[in-house]
Amino acid sequence: MPGKRVQFDDETWAALDLMARDRMASFQELADEAFADLLAKHGRPTDLKSALRQSAGDIAPAKAKRARKE
Numbered sequence: 001m002p003g004k005r006v007q008f009d010d011e012t013w014a015a016l017d018l019m020a021r022d023r024m025a026s027f028q029e030l031a032d033e034a035f036a037d038l039l040a041k042h043g044r045p046t047d048l049k050s051a052l053r054q055s056a057g058d059i060a061p062a063k064a065k066r067a068r069k070e
Contacts, residue, residue, distance in 0.1 A: 008016065020027055036046060045051040 016027065016030060020030055023030075039046050043054075045054050
C-alpha cells in the first residue's frame with residue numbers, strides 16, 4: 001500500500017487526535033473512513049468490482065436505446 005505524507009495545522013491535528021482517541025481508532029482508520037466518504041460523495045469507485053459495475057451501468061442505457069430503435 002503506498003504511503004503519503006499530509007500536513008495539518010496544530011488545531012486540526014489536535015481535533016483529529018482527540019477524535020481518534022475518543023473512538024479508540026487509529027489515525028489511519030479515520031483517514032480511510034474520510035477518503036471513502038469523499039470518493040462515495042463524488043461517485044468514484046474504490047475497487048475494481050465497483051468500477052466494473054459502474055461502467056456496466058453507464059453502458060446499459062445505450063444498449064437499451066439501440067434495442068428500442070430496432
